[in-house]
Amino acid sequence: MLKRTRDYSQWPDVTALTREALQNENLFEDSGPQWFIGKAQRPAQTAGQAQGEREKIIKRVRRDAPDDLAAQAIADRLDSCMPDQRCMSGGCTECGRAYARWFVASTVALLGDME
Ligand SMILES: [Zn+2]
Incomplete structure (x- = not known):
């Protein structure tokens, strides 16, 4: 398994809340929560789409801004x-x-608690 050289979770731009929220690997999968976006009601981005977009960004930056x-x-x-x-x-x-x-899961839980 590849090992990362830096632990970015401890960098000053990462808040304690972000660290806590993103520790839940289930949020990186395609299981709930699920919702639709916009007037066309298209499904929210999948995990695979998000990974593909991240890889595209890396490729573009490496290609277009090498210096x-x-x-x-x-x-x-x-x-x-x-x-x-x-x-x-x-x-x-x-x-x-x-x-x-x-955020969506937390909001749904909060609203559920208010009922
Ligand atoms: Zn990331």
């Missing part, structure tokens, strides 16, 4: 994202999707 150290650092961080070792970057489609799913 931009900041862009390459972001690509490195996104490239390190894997199960049980999430990058927790706001630019990561997988972590962003999981965060949205955590």
Whole structure:
């Protein structure tokens, strides 16, 4: 198994709440919660789609900004994202999707408690 060289979860841009929310690997899967988006009511992004988008971003950054150290650092961080070792970057489609799913699940639980 590949081992990440940096633990991004301890970086200052990652809040304790984000760390806690993204520890739940179930949020990175396709099981509930599920919802529809927009007027067309299309299904929310799947785990596979989020992973594909993350990989596209990494590829584009590596190709289009090879001399931009900041862009390459972001690509490195996104490239390190894997199960049980999430990058927790706001630019990561997988972590962003999981965060949205955590928010929806938490909101549904809160509203359920209010009834
Ligand atoms: Zn990530």
